[in-house]
Amino acid sequence: MRTFTKLFAIAGVALGALIFTDEVFALEAPDALIKRVSQEIIEIARSDKEIQAGNRQRILALVEEKIVPHLDFRRATALTLGRYWRDATPEQQQQLIGEFSTLLIYTYSGAMSLIKDQKLKFLPLRADPADTEVEVHSQVLLPKRPEPVKVAYRLYKSPDGWKIYDVNVLGVWLSETYKGSFSAIINESGIDGLIQVLSDKNKKRIAADGGEKSKP
Numbered sequence: 001m002r003t004f005t006k007l008f009a010i011a012g013v014a015l016g017a018l019i020f021t022d023e024v025f026a027l028e029a030p031d032a033l034i035k036r037v038s039q040e041i042i043e044i045a046r047s048d049k050e051i052q053a054g055n056r057q058r059i060l061a062l063v064e065e066k067i068v069p070h071l072d073f074r075r076a077t078a079l080t081l082g083r084y085w086r087d088a089t090p091e092q093q094q095q096l097i098g099e100f101s102t103l104l105i106y107t108y109s110g111a112m113s114l115i116k117d118q119k120l121k122f123l124p125l126r127a128d129p130a131d132t133e134v135e136v137h138s139q140v141l142l143p144k145r146p147e148p149v150k151v152a153y154r155l156y157k158s159p160d161g162w163k164i165y166d167v168n169v170l171g172v173w174l175s176e177t178y179k180g181s182f183s184a185i186i187n188e189s190g191i192d193g194l195i196q197v198l199s200d201k202n203k204k205r206i207a208a209d210g211g212e213k214s215k216p
Contacts, residue, residue, distance in 0.1 A: 100198060
């Protein structure tokens with residue numbers, strides 16, 4: 001699980017900025033969006049001495065600036081909870097979104113300082129221009145790993161541009177990785193029990209960093 005988390009974070013550290021030209025919103029193709037900003041984030045992480053040294057506040061700031069605006073935490077949370085999402089009250093759903101988003105932010109930031117010599121290769125996008133949901137496939141090339149790490153992103157077209165709501169590393173979707181453990185907790189302690197578990201885990205991480213909870 002720890003290895004998967006590192007690979008997921010390394011591969012998915014870049015989800016990007018939107019383009020505005022003459023006050024007219026220009027929507028990039030989803031693969032172009034991920035490719036462009038992935039390279040940007042990797043270059044920043046490689047050259048920033050504070051990130052390489054593991055400065056958590058600097059890492060979190062970069063994650064919130066470059067990644068958070070292009071994640072749909074609500075859809076990601078609903079997908080991960082599956083049928084249990086419909087059982088949650090609106091208040092519980094908001095709490096789940098908040099705690100799960102914090103968990104994801106720390107998942108990304110936890111491996112940011114590991115970015116060094118990775119290279120990205122993007123495969124041709126197989127989608128029609130009218131599609132509103134797509135998968136972008138890429139490969140992460142690691143110096144000490146003979147085989148590339150296959151990474152895929154699920155995106156959908158929102159009114160604000162393309163949003164990512166799931167990531168696949170080595171054939172495993174992030175939503176599926178958490179779904180099993182979340183289901184087990186809910187079956188034992190209910191939805192409030194899951195909220196408490198996530199909250200406790202996030203509080204420990206935040207306390208260790210000496211910071212405040214992120215507000216995606």
